[in-house]
Amino acid sequence: FKNNDSTSSPQLPKDVKDAVSKCREAVQKGLEGRLSRMDVEFPVGTKFGIEKDAKKRGGGKGRLMSAMAADDNSSADGGVTKDMLETSDRELARLFVDMFQPVGGDNIAVVFSEDSLKDLAMESWRGDPTASCRIMSITREGRKSKSSSIIKGMGSGKKKQKLGFAAKMNEEFSDESSGPFKLPENCEVALFVAPTAKDLIKINNICNDVGMGTLVVLLNARLDLIQKSQEVDDYYKNEFEKVYYLSIAPQSASPGCLLYRAYPNDWVLARKPKVGTPKTVCTFPNRPSDDDCKSAYENIKIGDVEKGVEDVLGNVATWLK
Numbered sequence: 212f213k214n215n216d217s218t219s220s221p222q223l224p225k226d227v228k229d230a231v232s233k234c235r236e237a238v239q240k241g242l243e244g245r246l247s248r249m250d251v252e253f254p255v256g257t258k259f260g261i262e263k264d265a266k267k268r269g270g271g272k273g274r275l276m277s278a279m280a281a282d283d284n285s286s287a288d289g290g291v292t293k294d295m296l297e298t299s300d301r302e303l304a305r306l307f308v309d310m311f312q313p314v315g316g317d318n319i320a321v322v323f324s325e326d327s328l329k330d331l332a333m334e335s336w337r338g339d340p341t342a343s344c345r346i347m348s349i350t351r352e353g354r355k356s357k358s359s360s361i362i363k364g365m366g367s368g369k370k371k372q373k374l375g376f377a378a379k380m381n382e383e384f385s386d387e388s389s390g391p392f393k394l395p396e397n398c399e400v401a402l403f404v405a406p407t408a409k410d411l412i413k414i415n416n417i418c419n420d421v422g423m424g425t426l427v428v429l430l431n432a433r434l435d436l437i438q439k440s441q442e443v444d445d446y447y448k449n450e451f452e453k454v455y456y457l458s459i460a461p462q463s464a465s466p467g468c469l470l471y472r473a474y475p476n477d478w479v480l481a482r483k484p485k486v487g488t489p490k491t492v493c494t495f496p497n498r499p500s501d502d503d504c505k506s507a508y509e510n511i512k513i514g515d516v517e518k519g520v521e522d523v524l525g526n527v528a529t530w531l532k
Contacts, residue, residue: 220491221476223469224457227259231306234455237473238310241454242426244475248418250429250451251303254458256291259302262335300405300431301332307430308336308344311400316343318399323348324407349392349403349410392417400426408437415446453498464505468492480507 224230234251241249304321311319321344323329329348336342392413394401398421403414406429418427434447454474462468469489471479478498481489493507 220494221471221473221479223471223479223481223489223491225488227257230257230457231259233473235310237455237475238428241452241474246452246454246474247423247426248451249426249454250432250434250447251307251455252431252433252453252458253299253303253455255299255433256295257299257303259299259306261302261305262298296405297328297331301328301335303430304332304402304404305336305342307402307428309341312341312343314399317345317395318397319344320394320398320401321346322394322401322403324405324410325350328404345395345398347392349406349413394421394425398425400428402428402430403432405431405433408439408443411437411439411443411447415443418450460499460504461501464501465492465508468504468508470499470504472498480504482508482511 224233230253234253238249238251308316308319308321321332323332323346326348329346332346336346394417401417401421403410406414411432411434414427414429421427429451434444452474453472456470456472456478458470460468460470460480465480465482467482467484469481469483471481477494477496479494480492480499482492483489492511495503499507
């Protein structure tokens with residue numbers, strides 16, 4: 212790895228607007244590099260300030276938040292709520308829908324993990340001409356949903372006959388009752404929003420079906436945190452490029468540090484002091500391992516004022532306000 216060199220190291224974003232701009236640039240570079248499998252990850256609970264309700268709460272400028280940051284809409288213990296997580300993921304998806312509008316809304320599929328999340332997106336984006344896309348859910352909830360997982364919620368479910376116990380169990384644990392999930396045949400861009408471990412297996416199959424002619428983007432998949440088989444893990448490591456990544460570094464190896472990468476630049480290990488902007492510790496041509504982060508961290512010089520115990524999650528929360 213390379214030690215800190217402010218003249219050549221990739222610069223971390225100054226605020227959420229800059230972060231989104233750098234993400235757009237990274238995606239564009241990826242497209243120029245003919246990448247068709249991309250992985251994008253922002254800090255947990257990032258406030259992009261896209262939805263009207265967020266703006267009414269004073270989040271119009273956007274803010275990057277950590278998983279444990281205190282916020283007016285946080286839970287009783289000061290953590291990020293489920294609603295905040297879903298809003299952040301949905302806002303990121305909305306940014307990508309706008310990014311790819313030139314290909315035409317009918318050719319963009321935004322795929323959520325559940326029908327309920329799909330329905331929230333439909334409600335939030337309804338009437339916005341720049342949000343034209345097909346909104347779908349990868350989990351077939353035919354028994355529970357009144358509408359099919361299709362563009363803008365147009366379409367109605369058919370009344371189903373009563374099922375016996377065995378048939379109900381088969382429907383509960385199998386996708387065969389409604390058929391396996393498929394992307395529209397004319398889909399050019401597929402955005403999978405915060406997929407689950409089960410979703411990742413389906414996405415693998417979908418990628419094999421559609422081929423490299425369809426751009427597949429994972430948004431906030433947080434692959435590092437999902438328990439998965441070695442086969443699935445290897446697939447996503449080998450097939451998907453982390454074109455944009457901004458999150459905390461392994462805290463056991465590099466306390467108070469962040470990891471940042473914008474394709475095609477190097478990976479950056481940066482430290483967020485109690486006061487001021489993040490400072491680059493070192494850069495890596497490939498994603499650093501825990502040992503790499505630990506070695507780099509042990510070689511940095513920390514001022515006496517910064518030697519106290521720091522809360523990296525709190526630091527990320529107050530960064531980029």
